[in-house]
Each structure stands twice: as structure tokens, then as C-alpha cells.
Amino acid sequence: xxxxxxxxxxxxxxxxxxxxxxxxxxxxxxxxxxxxxxxxxxxxxxxxxxxxxxxxxxxxxxxxxxxxxxxxxxxxxxxxxxxxxxxxxxxxxxxxxxxxxxxxxxxxxxxxxxxxxxxxxxxxxxxxxxxxxxxxxxxxxxxxxxxxxxxxxxxxxxxxxxxxxxxxxxxxxxxxxxxxxx
Ligand code: 5GP
Numbered sequence: 304x305x306x307x308x309x310x311x312x313x314x315x316x317x318x319x320x321x322x323x324x325x326x327x328x329x330x331x332x333x334x335x336x337x338x339x340x341x342x343x344x345x346x347x348x349x350x351x352x353x354x355x356x357x358x359x360x361x362x363x364x365x366x367x368x369x370x371x372x373x374x375x376x377x378x379x380x381x382x383x384x385x386x387x388x389x390x391x392x393x394x395x396x397x398x399x400x401x402x403x404x405x406x407x408x409x410x411x412x413x414x415x416x417x418x419x420x421x422x423x424x425x426x427x428x429x430x431x432x433x434x435x436x437x438x439x440x441x442x443x444x445x446x447x448x449x450x451x452x453x454x455x456x457x458x459x460x461x462x463x464x465x466x467x468x469x470x471x472x473x474x475x476x477x478x479x480x481x482x483x484x485x
Pocket of ligand 1: 312
């Protein structure tokens with residue numbers, strides 16, 4: 304039976320790398336593509352990384368009840384389309400949602416069978432260094448993201464599993480253990 308996994312982690316924790324590494328080893332898992340109102344980063348492609356929407360388009364989707372969950376994060380909106388998740392699961396695919404902790408807890412309420420995995424940094428200092436090293440955000444955006452980290456760690460206490468991202472290989476093996484032992 305197809306299963307839904309929700310993976311969250313603080314900004315800069317490297318969850319994208321961990322998830323991509325996992326997906327390259329397990330092509331039977333699909334990654335959900337979210338909608339967002341944030342600006343495209345270099346190299347990002349509409350329909351692959353995100354569906355990039357204007358605030359107006361996003362609001363229309365909210366009004367039409369098209370989102371399974373949505374959240375405001377660092378001044379931008381992010382949401383998962385209900386239709387995307389349902390059709391993936393119906394087609395028998397295991398699906399991973401990479402969303403923030405608030406969104407993850409909302410999904411758990413709607414779909415209690417979903418497993419929530421939190422990817423944590425080895426330390427907060429390292430996380431801040433990674434966030435700055437990425438050079439993709441302004442200082443103001445970095446400050447906002449740092450402020451949201453505390454809340455995410457608090458929310459993660461309600462998650463099913465916590466994985467420390469000390470190295471990508473370790474984090475991926477731990478996720479494999481979780482998923483294949485369930
Ligand atoms: P980023 O701007 O770095 O791509 O993502 C910022 C945050 O938004 C990350 O924590 C990411 O997991 C989260 N996010 C991405 N898509 C969604 C979504 O569809 N719903 C929610 N709630 N959060 C999302």
C-alpha cells in the first residue's frame with residue numbers, strides 16, 4: 304500500500320540534499336511539488352521545484368479549497384495541493400512531502416496514517432553557518448528564518464521520528480531504517 308511521509312527541517316539543515324539522495328536510491332518514491340509565492344532562486348524551475356504563484360493566484364487556490372494544507376513561512380505562502388497528493392497515492396506511489404512543521408502537523412490531523420520525520424542539524428551554530436553559506440537570502444530573510452527555528456524545534460516534539468543530519472549518508476540510512484522497518 305502506498306504511504307505518505309512528511310519530512311520537515313529547519314532552513315539550511317540540508318534536508319533537500321538528504322531527500323534527493325534518498326530519492327535517487329528509491330525511484331519508487333515521489334516528491335510532492337508545492338506551490339509558493341516566494342521568488343524563484345537561481346536554477347529553480349516552475350513545475351519541478353515548485354509551482355511559483357502570485358499572491359493573488361495563491362489566494363484563489365485557498366478560496367477554492369484546493370490545498371490539503373498551506374502555511375505562511377518567512378513572509379511567503381507555501382501550500383500542498385490536495386489533488387496532487389491524492390492522485391499520487393491513488394496511483395500507488397509512496398509520497399514524500401517536504402514542508403514546514405506547522406504544515407506537517409496539519410497533515411497529520413487530516414491523515415493520521417502519515418509518518419512525520421524531522422531532520423535536525425547537529426547544532427544550532429552549524430545551522431546558522433549553513434544558512435549564511437548558501438548566499439541565497441538577504442540578511443533580513445536570514446534573521447526571519449533563524450527566528451522560526453525555535454518554533455520548528457518546538458513543533459518537532461510532536462513528530463514520529465527525529466533524524467540528525469550529521470552526514471548525508473547517515474541521515475539517509477536512518478530514513479531508510481525508519482521507512483523500511485515500519
Ligand atoms: P524554501 O523557501 O527554503 O524552499 O522553503 C521554506 C520552507 O517552506 C521549508 O521549511 C519548506 O519545507 C517549507 N515548505 C515548502 N513547501 C511547503 C508546503 O507546501 N507547505 C508548507 N506548509 N511548507 C512548505
